[in-house]
Amino acid sequence: MAPDATVAGRQGPVIRLDKIAPGTQQTVISENEPVFVRHLTPAQRDEAREQIAAENLYNPLARNANLSAGLLAHQDTRMVAGHAIVIVTGRCTRRGCVPILDSGDFDGWFCPCCAAHYDVLGRIRKGIAPRNLAIPRYRVLSDHQVRLLPHGAGPNRHKIDDLLFGPSDRG
Ligand code: FES
Numbered sequence: 001m002a003p004d005a006t007v008a009g010r011q012g013p014v015i016r017l018d019k020i021a022p023g024t025q026q027t028v029i030s031e032n033e034p035v036f037v038r039h040l041t042p043a044q045r046d047e048a049r050e051q052i053a054a055e056n057l058y059n060p061l062a063r064n065a066n067l068s069a070g071l072l073a074h075q076d077t078r079m080v081a082g083h084a085i086v087i088v089t090g091r092c093t094r095r096g097c098v099p100i101l102d103s104g105d106f107d108g109w110f111c112p113c114c115a116a117h118y119d120v121l122g123r124i125r126k127g128i129a130p131r132n133l134a135i136p137r138y139r140v141l142s143d144h145q146v147r148l149l150p151h152g153a154g155p156n157r158h159k160i161d162d163l164l165f166g167p168s169d170r171g
Contacts, residue, residue, distance in 0.1 A: 012148035034090030088133035
């Protein structure tokens with residue numbers, strides 16, 4: 001995987017949202033982990049809106065480190081406010097492989113290792129991966145700029161997930 005060139009400052013890389021065309025994804029490395037920044041097309045946004053209710057997901061939680069724990073996983077809690085942008089950690093929640101964009105049964109990401117299918121919001125929809133792709137901490141700097149933040153910059157919601165759901169091995 002070849003990450004796009006993004007300046008990684010001490011506080012984390014800054015992402016120019018307006019430089020990511022609809023239907024494409026920029027991969028950024030933050031704290032040695034790939035982070036996907038994906039600009040959804042209008043059709044993908046409609047798809048996300050019409051898809052399964054969060055209550056019926058394998059993992060109903062938003063897993064968004066920027067929001068309160070316990071919120072459900074839907075468009076408002078999985079996208080950057082005011083943008084057709086989804087930011088997720090690029091690690092399958094089964095064993096940590098890097099999922100492939102625009103693959104799988106739900107037009108999201110697909111992990112060829114464990115056959116996990118994620119939808120366009122990064123929610124696990126099919127396969128044995130236990131959780132939705134995590135949303136890392138970030139700060140909105142302006143209309144078009146977001147800075148990723150270090151994992152340790154605030155409460156680690158994913159550790160709360162670990163307590164609630166156990167280790168990330170549903171199989
Ligand atoms: S993690 Fe290779 S496991 Fe989907």
